[in-house]
Amino acid sequence: MHASLHLPGAAVILGLLCVAHAAGCQDRDQPPGLRPALDATPIASASVHRPDKLSGVSTDRRDSLGRPIRAACVTCHSLRRPDALPTSTAELDEFHVGLRFEHGGLSCASCHVIGEQDTLRKADGTLVPMRDAMQLCAQCHGPQLRDYANGAHGGMNGSYAGGARVRNHCVDCHDPHVPAFQPSMPVLPPRDRFVAAPGTGEGAHR
Amino acid sequence: MTQTTRRVALKVLGATLGASAFAHAMEPLRAWSKDLSLDQFLQRHYKELTSEELAEGIRRLERETREEYGREVTIRDIRPQEGVQFGYALSLSVCIGCRKCAEACHVENNHDRRTNNSYIRVLEMDQGSFDMEKGDATYEHAVPAKGKYYMPVQCQQCDNAPCVKVCPVQATWKEPDGIVAVDYNWCIGCRYCEAACPYHARRFNWTKPEVPAGEINPDQGYLSNRIRPQGVVEKCTFCLHRTREGRMPACLEACPTGARVFGNLLDPKSEIRWVLENKRIFVLKEELGTRPRFFYFFDV
Numbered sequence: 001m002h003a004s005l006h007l008p009g010a011a012v013i014l015g016l017l018c019v020a021h022a023a024g025c026q027d028r029d030q031p032p033g034l035r036p037a038l039d040a041t042p043i044a045s046a047s048v049h050r051p052d053k054l055s056g057v058s059t060d061r062r063d064s065l066g067r068p069i070r071a072a073c074v075t076c077h078s079l080r081r082p083d084a085l086p087t088s089t090a091e092l093d094e095f096h097v098g099l100r101f102e103h104g105g106l107s108c109a110s111c112h113v114i115g116e117q118d119t120l121r122k123a124d125g126t127l128v129p130m131r132d133a134m135q136l137c138a139q140c141h142g143p144q145l146r147d148y149a150n151g152a153h154g155g156m157n158g159s160y161a162g163g164a165r166v167r168n169h170c171v172d173c174h175d176p177h178v179p180a181f182q183p184s185m186p187v188l189p190p191r192d193r194f195v196a197a198p199g200t201g202e203g204a205h206r
Numbered sequence: 207m208t209q210t211t212r213r214v215a216l217k218v219l220g221a222t223l224g225a226s227a228f229a230h231a232m233e234p235l236r237a238w239s240k241d242l243s244l245d246q247f248l249q250r251h252y253k254e255l256t257s258e259e260l261a262e263g264i265r266r267l268e269r270e271t272r273e274e275y276g277r278e279v280t281i282r283d284i285r286p287q288e289g290v291q292f293g294y295a296l297s298l299s300v301c302i303g304c305r306k307c308a309e310a311c312h313v314e315n316n317h318d319r320r321t322n323n324s325y326i327r328v329l330e331m332d333q334g335s336f337d338m339e340k341g342d343a344t345y346e347h348a349v350p351a352k353g354k355y356y357m358p359v360q361c362q363q364c365d366n367a368p369c370v371k372v373c374p375v376q377a378t379w380k381e382p383d384g385i386v387a388v389d390y391n392w393c394i395g396c397r398y399c400e401a402a403c404p405y406h407a408r409r410f411n412w413t414k415p416e417v418p419a420g421e422i423n424p425d426q427g428y429l430s431n432r433i434r435p436q437g438v439v440e441k442c443t444f445c446l447h448r449t450r451e452g453r454m455p456a457c458l459e460a461c462p463t464g465a466r467v468f469g470n471l472l473d474p475k476s477e478i479r480w481v482l483e484n485k486r487i488f489v490l491k492e493e494l495g496t497r498p499r500f501f502y503f504f505d506v
Contacts, residue, residue: 034288034382038452147505151477155464162452173462181302181463183348188309190343191322
């Protein structure tokens with residue numbers, strides 16, 4: 001009798017404890033849930049950036065909002081009857097004087113077309129608009145084109161999955177007249193305790 | 207009589223010493239309240255928090271950031287995605303050592319401004335040599351320099367991570383998508399992980415991070431770029447607050463040479479898979495058996 005009276009009481013207390021426990025740890029002691037994966041690689045939504053320098057040149061002027069003013073190629077070139085293209089930058093006397101050129105043994109006419117400053121010519125004679133300059137670069141730089149097509153060259157911004165991305169154009173990174181990266185000063189010099197003068201860096205004893 | 211007096215004197219002396227020792231031992235508790243709230247002290251491990259407790263902790267952290275740094279921030283707990291395993295690759299053929307990646311990391315992850323801290327250390331190496339320990343991270347001259355190549359090193363998100371194994375309190379662990387995460391509120395700052403990491407990828411917050419309010423990145427992840435407290439270890443998380451939502455890591459977007467490739471290793475159409483299948487790749491210190499998720503490759 002004594003035992004039968006107490007057993008239900010103990011069971012009730014135990015039950016209450018379990019309920020309280022479950023309420024307090026509903027998502028503990030089990031791996032937290034994963035989010036569903038985003039859509040696959042957004043190859044279709046990848047666009048290629050359109051660099052300004054393919055449609056004009058920068059001037060040293062600025063507009064009323066302080067933005068640099070660019071001039072379209074036609075602004076100057078329409079004023080003059082087209083002349084034969086020079087073979088090297090040394091022969092430039094009116095347009096683009098002082099242009100630096102270090103891109104193999106090419107001459108101006110290897111890429112540019114007389115009188116059509118917005119057009120380029122491939123080695124097989126096909127004309128391509130300036131904005132499609134990548135086709136022109138691709139003629140010689142096959143491995144880079146292959147890597148670019150597979151996302152392993154050129155860099156990008158945006159999403160690797162589930163969203164849009166913007167790929168860089170060849171001339172975003174490479175000056176077509178001097179395509180090699182030019183030496184520049186690195187940014188953000190490290191100042192942690194391993195490199196700073198004793199007593200000044202991160203973690204120095206003070 | 208004299209004996210009793212001496213006994214009393216010894217008792218009093220002992221009690222005084224004991225009391226002062228106890229007071230001294232409790233001393234940290236008095237300083238503790240200044241930079242550590244009771245809630246924070248009693249907070250459980252990240253993996254044991256219920257969603258309410260986590261939401262409460264996040265609200266508290268957002269409030270503290272507002273009070274201490276003067277900036278409204280949003281801290282989110284972004285869970286890993288199903289069927290996603292992160293991988294990162296870097297082309298040593300095109301990296302020029304400009305440290306733009308380190309700078310982007312510095313800005314994105316709310317690093318201490320005074321120490322120029324960053325999760326990325328770019329090593330300048332002699333061409334032909336391959337000893338990471340001989341790399342120079344402090345070069346200050348125009349890059350790329352003749353006869354040198356550049357190897358950025360950050361957390362390799364090892365599958366067999368020594369840092370995870372040595373942590374005495376399990377404050378660091380491997381997430382389901384491959385990221386090695388740190389619970390900044392559980393870390394005791396013993397720095398065992400920093401010593402265990404063969405890639406020098408972990409950083410210790412010797413001081414409270416100083417970031418001007420205007421420079422704080424308000425888009426913060428609980429396990430990634432929220433401002434870390436003093437005395438805890440931190441590390442690269444592949445920008446999980448960005449990458450778990452499909453965005454690229456900050457260092458990749460900042461790279462002016464396009465040397466970096468990021469993606470889902472389980473997606474056969476991803477760029478990272480193409481690199482792994484078609485390039486000559488290697489991992490740093492392969493012989494240690496850490497099985498990194500970070501790959502270096504060459505253009506051929």
